[in-house]
Amino acid sequence: MRQQTNIIRDIDWLTIGLYMALILMGWLNIYAAVYNDQYASIFSHSQRYGKQLIWIIAAVALAVTVCVLDVRFYTSLAYPVYICCLIALAAVLVVGREVNGARSWFMIGAVQIQPSEFAKIAVSLALAKFLGNCGGRLMEFRNLVIACAVIFLPPMFIILQPDTGSCLVYLAFFIVLYREGLPPTILLFGILAAVLFILSLLMQDAQVYLVAGLVVIGFVAFWIKTRKGMACLKGFGLFVGLSGLLWTVTLLTKRKFEIHEALLGAALLLSPVFLAISFIRRLPVVRTLTLFMIGALLFTFSVDFVFDDVLSTHQRQRILVMLGMESDPLGVGYNVNQSKIAIGSGGFFGKGFLQGTQTKYDFVPEQSTDFIFCTVGEEWGFVGTSTVVILLIALLLRLLILAERQRSMFSRVYCYCVLSIFFLHVTINIGMTIGLLPVIGIPLPFFSYGGSSLWAFTILLFIMLRLDASRGEYIR
């Protein structure tokens, strides 16, 4: 039996140090981003940096409160908090205030609160509680369904606001599920789907290569798995022959097939044959490969539909801009270009504190919130950006270590939730400012201006530290 938890002694001061460093750097950059000569004092309450300071102080108070409370407070309140959170998300759709076309804010007096920021905490606690209770048997069907429901109920409300960016954050929980036993193939499927999505958009004029490439990969995989060279060649010959036949036959009709349509047709026609063979010859690998290939092909061809009919115009354009297929510096690509110019113009050492010009031009509309990283890049140069990136990565790795040293399931799952959420925010936010990812409006943890996100991240992190401090106890 370990001696009783002493918060001051047992809490992870390294993480707190990183946290303090990051929020102070964030604050200085918000000051720089909205700086103007009229309100030069960094403590000016009417300006964003003044308000952010108030929120930072409140966040520290929150952090202390979170640490003082007993761990059982978090475990026992996990479900009630989750339910309250769902109610708040539903309520905000009705009585919320609309800002920039999304109904995602509560107005309480002069304070605006964004419940979707706090929903992450509720989901993390509830997921930790649930997985803790079912003792790691995630892969039982019932448990998996409940876990997914816990994760995806809140984003269903959030997408109605609509705030697609905040919904994407919930994909982070797949990392948690992966750690707790979700087969990597499911993640691989997800990644493959994303790759195919991008490829089929990029290769719209060359779909024949995409289809042919997929089929060839299928046959090669078959050969690697079974080493049946002749069978492989026969199957491939059959495929090529049938495609040619289809294409020639349709030449005679009015509507000629494109070559990739002929290839797709042949693949679809042959798949029952291959499936039959797999059963007769008892070759399950053929079955898997065939189903996989057909799935991939159909997915590829449904991309156009999804892209044109499901996504909204601005989402479509953001993806096209990210893929470099549409250049429109005054329109959708404008933010990204300005952001890249701002960061790029910083050079190695940057222009110096308050000396940035690009970020002050109001060229980048969200310069103190989603695009705060531009200010870092412009004023502090590569020295500044690499410092921030390294600090953030260090924080993430530290969280990973903390997560792995938990003994109780509840704590470990919760720690992974926190880690995953931070990881996704950092990747997406910095990725979009430097043009690696499409523009998705989510904040950079501890940097972006805004009380709700700062408080939510703080609470998220400090519950984790509180759990970690009590890692000697059995928490459930």
Place this chain on the structure above:
Amino acid sequence: MNLDIRKYFIGAAILFVGLALLVRLFYLQVVDVSYKVSADNNSQRMVTQYPARGLILDRNGKAVVNNKAAYDLMVIPRQMQPFDTTEFAQIVGMTVEEVKETFRKLRLAKGYSSYKPSPFLRQMSAETYAVLQERMFKFPGFYVQARTLRNYARHIAPHLLGYVTEVDSSDIRKDSYYKPGDYIGKSGVENYYEKELRGRKGVNVLLVDVHNREVGSFRDGSLDTMAIVGSSLTISIDADLQEYAEKLMSKMRGAVVAIEPATGEILAMASMPDYDPALLVGRVRSENYNKLARDVSKPLFDRAVMAYYPPGSTFKVAQGLVGLQEGTLARDTRYGCAGGYHVGAYHMRCHGHASPLNLPQAIGNSCNAYFANVFRAILDSGNHGSVKADYEAWRNDILTFGFGRKLGVDLPQELNGNVPSSAFYDRTLFRYGGWKSLTVVSLSIGQAEMGNTVLQMANFAALIANGGYFYTPHLIRQINGRDTVPAHYAERHYTAVDTSHFEAIREGMFYATTDAGGTARWVTIPGIDMCGKTGTAQNPHGKDNATFMAFAPKDHPRIAVAVYVENAGFGGTWAAPVASLMIEKYLTGEVKRPAMEERMLNFNVYDNREAAN
């Protein structure tokens, strides 16, 4: 299965992302020098390339609206350095005080930032621009933004063309394409075809040296986008006819619309009094606009598609058509006229003419009593069970003529007009003990609550000319020289009245211009068979309104016209000549009746109005 190993994969993923971000940042900030900005920090300038707005051409390809160059002097206050204000003021044609005042106002403007370009002086003349351009190096922080403004090759059709103005905050909210300072078509064709006319803005990212000279494009122009010039629009207006119509009606109040029956294309559409469209361009715009808005004669009001006028006797034609269709009237039905229509205490007077008349003669002579009988016969026929039901049936027939709702012309300002519903009469006449056919009989001669636009009346003339169908009146012919008429403008709309009934009506309208008793016999055009119908509508605000609708030639009509003149008096005297002269002008290319023309030009409705009051 050992899940612990997965922590290494997660750790590796985190490291991989961190590394990817660092590599990309290193590339952006250190390797790729093209993003570097030179030491003085003001080397980049985003200059919006404003495309020229599309031209507007008339049906014969003559330019009606084109563009002229204008130059806005922009300033980025933070980049300014002390300069010689006296010299500067002298160049831009201001006093030093005015320059200081302008700066003071700039700073108070919404969205002002010392880092962003603000317009210092809008629409400089080309001369000022030339002088300024040479001395630009003396005024760091200033630069010139080229734009185009509307220029009117023909000073005609202000209501139809509409005007262009700077966007307001609601435009920007509705469409993110617009940025403060952009222009947008606010009314008329300029508004309806805004998307086609505006083109697409481009942007040049320029490098500027310390001497305020533009030295080239940033990143070899890879971030630039080309501006795309607006599409030119060919509209169906005949500019000469339009100009002539405006000239004829220059002293009148009212409107005239001419339509090509075979296509529904609008040949001319004038609303009077009007104004010179050039008044609403450039720096003088807002001052002139306020002046026009305050003018009691309401020159900004488009009387052709927005004013509700009682159709007067022209509406008798509609009664005849519905009567024939409902079977309560035949071509040779005769009704007597004892100097008017008298039932009990009700008296509707008529002018002297032969009696009894058949349908064509009654149209030609415009007999009030005849059409009061026709209308009451429809309502009291019992065809649909009750007066109310028969009224609704009558109303539905009338609606198919294009009355009572927007026709769908390609103008944003078009209004519905009004054909009162039976529910309206139920509501308003309830306290008088309900209503019957006699209560609403003044509708028979197009009085009372009936209101139509002049466009609807012209469309009505066109559908009679076609013998029973119309094409929705429209202005669009071509975009960028290619025929681009939307399908719904090429669609025939048949009325509820069988096409066989139109011949008797056309006959009557021909009588009106040819018969000895015809109400429009003075306006016959030598060598051209014209069909017409006069109207004189009572106006509670003074002398009667004069109206006339016509089409010509009688066989294979090429033009249908409706004229409405407020407070003029008898339709045959004041409205018919305008239509007659326009038809002559359009069909023969010249006017050979100078006396009639002269009389129209010397008309002054304002004298009439005062005499009547």
